Amino acid sequence: MSDNQPPETSDAVRSVHNVAQVALEWGNLVWLVGSDDMPGAQQTFGVVTVHPGKRNPLHRHPNCEELLYVLEGEADHLLGDEMYRLKAGDVIRIPQGVPHWARATSDSPVVAIISFSSGDRQTENLDSGDDIA
Numbered sequence: 001m002s003d004n005q006p007p008e009t010s011d012a013v014r015s016v017h018n019v020a021q022v023a024l025e026w027g028n029l030v031w032l033v034g035s036d037d038m039p040g041a042q043q044t045f046g047v048v049t050v051h052p053g054k055r056n057p058l059h060r061h062p063n064c065e066e067l068l069y070v071l072e073g074e075a076d077h078l079l080g081d082e083m084y085r086l087k088a089g090d091v092i093r094i095p096q097g098v099p100h101w102a103r104a105t106s107d108s109p110v111v112a113i114i115s116f117s118s119g120d121r122q123t124e125n126l127d128s129g130d131d132i133a
Helices: none
Strands: 022-024 027-033 044-050 066-072 074-079 082-087 091-094 100-104 110-116
Touching: 044 100, 066 074, 066 082, 074 091, 074 110, 100 110
Parallel strands: none
Antiparallel strands: 022 027, 027 044, 044 110, 066 091, 066 110, 074 082, 074 100
């Protein structure tokens, strides 16, 4: 394999270029590491994109903490009862079980790395996002 080629997907290495995106109305997810894809993984790691003006559903993770690191764009992030403005270079720590969502407030999508403290990340959706009447 030359240095210019993305690595093949395996039990040890995965590339965003070789993993299918999960397309959602509000954006998309690319899961790179997790116990389903890499047996024995003790963390979950991925990339999330939120389309401008959209937000993901209010949700919580009952079995793990989440870190969200913004690579591109700006977002309002509801964490419990507090609202935070995030921009490229910011990270937010989301404690286990705390309801949260992110809304892209920039003209361009928000792209962020998401990391969870469990290889078997669990999610409980508490609403349906921007589809709420």
